[in-house]
Amino acid sequence: MGEIGLRERKRQRMYQDVSDTAIALFLEKGFDEVSVAEVAAAAEISKPTLFRYFPTKEDLVLHRFADHETEPARLVAGRQAGESPAGVLRRHFVAGLERFDPVTGLNDDPRVLAFHRLLYGTPSLAARLYAYLERSESALADALGGDLDARLAAGQIIAVQRVLALDNWRRMAAGETAEEVRAEAVAAAERAFARLERALRATKEKI
Structure with a gap:
């Protein structure tokens, strides 16, 4: 062993x-x-x-995301009784913002910024990133039940995380610091996940 x-x-x-x-x-x-x-x-x-x-060749760069590919699915599968999928992912994303996790886009370390410029500035890498997001979405959908409702929910959840992270990175790239942006980034995440929670409830997702 x-x-x-x-x-x-x-x-x-x-x-x-x-x-x-x-x-x-x-x-x-x-x-x-x-x-x-x-x-x-x-x-x-x-x-x-x-x-x-x-x-x-692209996998040499995207390896940094390898551990995160199935992370949403793992978090949802292991959530506490009574906790919603959006709720556990909101808590995890906000915790990432608080510790400046690069995956949230809220990190102004020059090395992280350079990596993100490489990633988003290289068409083949950006395309490969979307393939990674599709696999992450598929794994999450399976964790939510695998039916159409689950796939729709997974698509919304992954989209919210992607848009939040991209907005944070763009602010870092424009010269703002992570410390300056953190409070607004947390508030934006709370709003986005609250809307997501309401939208999922409105469609009566049974997941």
């Missing part, structure tokens, strides 16, 4: 190290200017080995 855990930790460390190496190169030279072979050489692994870990 311990050996399996060790192998898994080594695998995860490899993912992280190669992704970090790739992102550093992309930030320095531009995503389209760096080849997969160059990344493999910098990470001191073969190109075939790199592709075993990352099927596409």
Whole structure:
């Protein structure tokens, strides 16, 4: 059991190290200017080995979102009795704002800002991000029951989180600080999730 855990930790460390190496190169030279072979050489692994870990070049960047892909589904599945899906996700998102989690967009660390500029400023990465959001939405829909009502609810929830995070990032990119924006960002999240809760109740979702 311990050996399996060790192998898994080594695998995860490899993912992280190669992704970090790739992102550093992309930030320095531009995503389209760096080849997969160059990344493999910098990470001191073969190109075939790199592709075993990352099927596409874009995956080298989107790996940073890997742990978050099924996060909404996990939170909903593990929510307390009587807590609504929108309620548990609101609580989690607001907690992320309070600790300046980069996933919420509310983080003014220069490295985070540079990563977001790379992500949103590279068409192939932005397209890949939407594919990630679709998978996250699908996992959430399954956690909510998998029927049409569940898919509609999941789409609304993921859209709210995406719009809130993007608005926060745009304010960071415009030069505002996370500390300056935090109170407004929390208030905006509370409003958005309250509206979402009302909308889901209005459609009589039984999830």
